[in-house]
Amino acid sequence: MMKFKIHYPFVIAAGISLFLPLKLRAQLLNGKDLTMGSSINTSGKTLQDASRIGRTSGAKAPEFQELYDYEVSAKNLVSATFPYQMLLHKAYVIMLAEQKIINHKEAKDILNGLLKVDKLAIANPSLQVYLPYEAQLIKEIGNVGGKMHIGRSRNDLDNTTNRLFLRDQLLEVIESVINLRKAIQAKALDHLQTVMVIYTHRKEAQPGTLAHYLTAIDESLAKNLERYLQLYERIDQCPLGSGASGGTSWALNRYRVADLLGFNQLVVNTIEGVAGWDHIAEFASDNAIFMSDLSRLASEIQLWSTDEYNSVELNNSYAGISSMMPQKKNPDALERTRKAASITIGQLMSVLTSLNSIEYQHSGVRVMLEPKALDALLAATHTMTGVVSTLQVNKETMLRYARENFSTMTDLADLLVRNTNLDFRDAHEVIASVVGQAITEKKTADQITLKMIQTAAKKRLGHELTISEKQLQAALDPVQSVAHKTGPGMPAISPVMEMISTGQKDVVTKALWLEKQKVHLNRKNIELMELVKEYCQ
Template sequence: MKKLWGGRFTKSAEEWVDEFGASISFDQELVLEDIEGSLAHVKMQGECGILSQEDVTAISNGLLTLKERAENGELQFSVKMEDIHLNLESMLIDEIGPVGGKLHTARSRNDQVATDMHLYLRNRTKEVINLINELQTALLNKAKDNVETILPGYTHLQRAQPISFAHHLLAYFWMLERDKERFTESFKRINKSPLGAGALAGTTFPIKRELSAEYLGFSSIYENSLDAVSDRDFILEFLSNSSMMMMHLSRLAEETILWCSQEFQFVELDDAFSTGSSIMPQKKNPDMAELIRGKTGRVYGNLFGLLTVLKGLPLAYNKDMQEDKEGMFDTVKTITGSLKIFAGMISTMKVRTDVMERAVKSDFSNATELADYLASKGLPFREAHEVVGQLVLTCINQGCYLADLSMDQFKEANALFEDDIYVVLQPYEAVKRRNSAGGTGFAQVQAAIVKAESLLK
């Protein structure tokens, strides 16, 4: 099979060399974007008088035929044609004859592939934002059902203070909101057209880059042809945003894994998102959460891989940049799958309110309430902290909790204690009273839910 660029070559590469250099095994993912870009390019060629309307019609009809066949999974790609661009051009020529070879007038594969990836990420970024919304909705719905569900809050993975379970879930809602903002903000840099930049220097043909950009729905064009074909910042930004989002999902995955363990038993995952053991019949493993936690490293790797590919490249295009696609495709697949899985996992998760309630009544996470109580009565907080620390030590030595101490013991520790201390020590009251802005108090959590709902609308 003759190469479409082979005019000056007298020798063909061996098959294994072709396979090493080809990208069609993965860049066929861009087939619809490549056709979309070509349709805009040929329309612009006609508007600018570069091609006759007869040629434009023939080429456009041929591209639409290829698009239909692509959507039906009927296209057969060849390694000999290297990449998606040459494969489609060869198919177009087979479909409509030599006139198909006019399509590549006034463009290069360099601006063509860049255009394809801008179109691809534009579509996938919209999809990711929608999937983030779906996971946020799942978190919000679960939070609405658990405003007054109380569980131990942790620092250093040690019991710290009782909090609303809804408040804990909403922390991830706001993390995802920032992720969504980052993807949304990056959209303006994705939605920029490199088409018409040529190989690196523009073209002598009287093209109108703004016209093809308009046809493709781009908001602007690259101002510099060298930058247009060599820029991969928009992919790096997508990979960076994805990495940060996966870090957030991994943290939630880790907590989910802990919560459904025998040691915690705070939640139970639906069977649809769990697996069993081939040897231990009793096991119910949180494999989907573990996979998301594990796949986070994969997404990080794609980011660092592309950063390393680009770090020493001179302008403009270099074959190294063929390595920009597989990590991008893999990241899209990974993050969209992770978001879908997590939305289902949260929606179907059973919350063990009884276990959480027992947990907060069997620890010292209400100790800060005692210190705050004394501070509110005028005792310097540092002194209050010391008093309560001694009371905790007394409880540890006696094998009881703060609420089990007698009034005499409280009075002995400090005369400021009154009978109302037993109300203050109740986990429900401890959570309810934390009504500072953004706190875990029930009124604050309800306000946060209202604000979250308005954002999703």
């Protein structure tokens, strides 16, 4: 995937502040926090080094460290969106000049003044709020600085800035989900024949494979990804020019400023431009749905990793220790992922509660998507990608459980129906009786005998059933059970391979879409940079 990197001081000098897609966040200068001016990871690295003792003495995975860093970051919505505000001002001033609302010299003076104030605001975060920022601009270049705000309000300014921020954040989320799906698909290909128990109600249900389970997760993630792509169309709309809500008599070119900022279309209605926040609720909702799915995966892996299941082993780089108990290897990455899901769901509740209490007009009551919730999601997604990629699977243990714990009993009931013309309900009751006897006698499923079945059949039906020992053993074998389930979406190798192939094609399509958006935004930002340089000469 293409990576775009521009040194920050050069960007400021050109009048464009760290505009690059997927990188335009609060961390502006080589991982520096905008509000603190110090490396976010400095304290995290110290904590990491101190905690890597005991059974997890190896290095912590960088993406796992993200799950710690976001909690202590000083980043807030103002600092996270300020780079976009800097970008917006420059595009708006150029549009005003092109529309002859201000002259070329005024535009030049304002743009040069913006470059100065940008640097001051990075050093002094109190200037990142608009009115202090504008006051500083007027202080630097005189009253001409006040012309920058012709025809606009903080209402449409803030909503546009927020959309720019959310647009880049959404692209980061989409990229992270694509990478997670790639990891899941790769792991599935490695485990097409890894037979395991499929559970319902946390009780053994039927035999399946790990690949079959992982393709279920991938199918769920595909729906999440589709929702995010649809959301992008609704976020990629420019409300600038809406004014306070009723527009303006100034001859603004809303389409031009939208194009300069890389937007694909307008939020047409000016009231909707400042009062419409459904895209925020939709983003929060999509995040909550996605993180709920991710949390369920983390929860399942955590369950499988217990000593009682012993079906998977978490890589040490995603685990933690106990400060007291030497034997402990805690599934910290999984638990922190589930915690991140709770934060994301809580953010949705905050957004919906605030929107529910506002009339259809601009209001400060609204709750925006906070950087911390978005960073939690990204950290969790990056972490789970690493967890899945490095997960050690105990195939023999999984197969043993499938042989021993009655997951093949439906196959056994089906055998009775096929071979003896028995109705399924009677077959179900006969096998249920056999299971009850086996449990009482402390036998595992693979120890069920023909005699046990005939005894149960005679008691239920009044006669024995005609089945052979070979047929019984075939029905009890989870490997054969899986191999016989060849219908669409079932666990045999052929349908699972088809699902993996479908998922891989979808990921390629989505990755191409993502690259197209990144290239488009990068190109628009470069074009804007060149315009600013021309005006500033």
